[in-house]
Amino acid sequence: MERVLLALNAGSSSIKFALYSLDAPGDPVAMCRGGIEDIGDMPRMSVRFFDGRPMWQHSWTHGAGLSHEALLKPLLAWIETQFGRDMLAAAAHRVVHGGGTYSAPVLIDEQVRRTLEHWIPLAPLHQPHNLAAIDALAALCPDLPQVACFDTAFHGSLPERATRLPLPREYAAQGLRRYGFHGLSYEYIGRQLQASAPRLVNGRVVAAHLGNGASLCAMQGGRSVATTMGFTTLDGLMMGTRTGAIDPGVLLYLLRHGMDVDALENLLYFRSGLLGVSGISGDMRELERSSEASARQAIELFVYRVVCGVGEMAAGMGGIDGLVFAAGIGENSSLIRSAVCQQLAWLGVVIDEQANASHASCISAPASRLQVHIVRTDEEAMIARHACTVLSREHGPPPSAPQTWAANA
Numbered sequence: 001m002e003r004v005l006l007a008l009n010a011g012s013s014s015i016k017f018a019l020y021s022l023d024a025p026g027d028p029v030a031m032c033r034g035g036i037e038d039i040g041d042m043p044r045m046s047v048r049f050f051d052g053r054p055m056w057q058h059s060w061t062h063g064a065g066l067s068h069e070a071l072l073k074p075l076l077a078w079i080e081t082q083f084g085r086d087m088l089a090a091a092a093h094r095v096v097h098g099g100g101t102y103s104a105p106v107l108i109d110e111q112v113r114r115t116l117e118h119w120i121p122l123a124p125l126h127q128p129h130n131l132a133a134i135d136a137l138a139a140l141c142p143d144l145p146q147v148a149c150f151d152t153a154f155h156g157s158l159p160e161r162a163t164r165l166p167l168p169r170e171y172a173a174q175g176l177r178r179y180g181f182h183g184l185s186y187e188y189i190g191r192q193l194q195a196s197a198p199r200l201v202n203g204r205v206v207a208a209h210l211g212n213g214a215s216l217c218a219m220q221g222g223r224s225v226a227t228t229m230g231f232t233t234l235d236g237l238m239m240g241t242r243t244g245a246i247d248p249g250v251l252l253y254l255l256r257h258g259m260d261v262d263a264l265e266n267l268l269y270f271r272s273g274l275l276g277v278s279g280i281s282g283d284m285r286e287l288e289r290s291s292e293a294s295a296r297q298a299i300e301l302f303v304y305r306v307v308c309g310v311g312e313m314a315a316g317m318g319g320i321d322g323l324v325f326a327a328g329i330g331e332n333s334s335l336i337r338s339a340v341c342q343q344l345a346w347l348g349v350v351i352d353e354q355a356n357a358s359h360a361s362c363i364s365a366p367a368s369r370l371q372v373h374i375v376r377t378d379e380e381a382m383i384a385r386h387a388c389t390v391l392s393r394e395h396g397p398p399p400s401a402p403q404t405w406a407a408n409a
């Protein structure tokens with residue numbers, strides 16, 4: 001019988017999760033990870049051991065319109081069968097937006113839950129799903145302690161000039177400022193670099209989290225000093241279905257010429273980016289497979305925006321010593337990494353194409369002025385670590401950091 005922690009990352013089309021043992025001597029131990037894919041269509045759940053071996057699968061006979069409660073109930077039942085009755089000790093969630101209120105993870109109570117709702121308009125693609133998972137677990141296990149870990153929190157170290165929007169001062173007082181996102185991923189990347197490249201982490205690093213959502217973070221001494229996402233998750237790089245930064249005049253033009261706000265939001269979040277430019281897909285794998293000219297154009301624009309963004313981040317730090325690729329595209333696409341690195345040759349980047357093709361952890365050639373790394377990011381591990389800190393503060397002793405640190409280092 002082991003007490004377990006459930007770390008959850010609930011998104012719009014999928015829920016990722018991982019389970020950690022809280023009972024092993026020393027640090028909590030990562031036991032398995034899983035996901036529920038295709039929410040809203042025909043959901044299916046799978047759980048794997050951390051080494052990838054399959055552990056459990058579940059599917060639903062009908063999918064459309066299933067609530068988070070209906071989706072999470074079988075998972076809780078399986079946890080009970082696997083680990084014993086009442087052995088689920090806590091759940092911890094990735095919550096995209098903590099606004100100006102939460103700069104650190106927090107135990108969720110009614111007031112925290114209400115406050116998190118304020119930030120839905122700033123992250124309409126994520127926050128409602130994060131909250132739906134919290135509500136579902138509260139309904140299914142009312143006494144289960146739940147912890148919220150914020151994507152914005154890591155960017156609490158941003159200098160004032162990196163957070164201020166060039167608007168009249170009164171807007172800042174209303175919370176209109178740059179926050180930054182993907183913080184759990186960047187925090188994890190910083191810690192991994194601490195172990196694998198300790199000298200680099202004290203230098204000037206640009207980390208590129210390139211998934212369906214994409215952003216860059218300039219880090220010095222493992223702390224965020226600049227980032228491309230801002231007030232919302234729309235800013236910065238071009239993404240799977242989001243525009244990234246776009247001339248605000250375009251938005252005024254569209255509003256003046258008949259588009260309403262809801263349609264504009266839908267356009268910016270769901271119909272643009274790789275999907276909009278290619279007209280084919282927002283999924284990089286599909287675009288790489290396609291022979292259509294529009295797919296090539298979309299990839300070229302994605303790379304161009306990453307390259308320009310790296311230049312901006314480097315300029316803000318007065319230089320750059322290392323570049324890190326992470327997330328679905330950053331970890332798996334040798335084509336994108338190679339294209340980005342080639343266009344950054346002027347900065348002194350020389351890529352080792354063989355290391356790049358085999359997704360090695362260091363992909364820069366010895367002659368490169370910059371070190372270039374791939375880090376397999378793990379937001380759930382970061383969530384588990386934070387949850388343990390919060391729970392030990394609230395409920396006394398155990399756990400500290402998940403043992404996956406050592407395993408992944």
Ligand code: ADP
Nearest residue numbers: 211212213282283284285286327328329332333
């Ligand atoms: P999310 O932001 O939803 O967590 P991920 O980090 O899983 O997204 O990244 C998803 C993106 O990664 C998709 O565009 C997908 O096509 C891309 N991707 C995953 N594997 C590969 C691969 N082998 N080659 C190119 N792109 C990949």
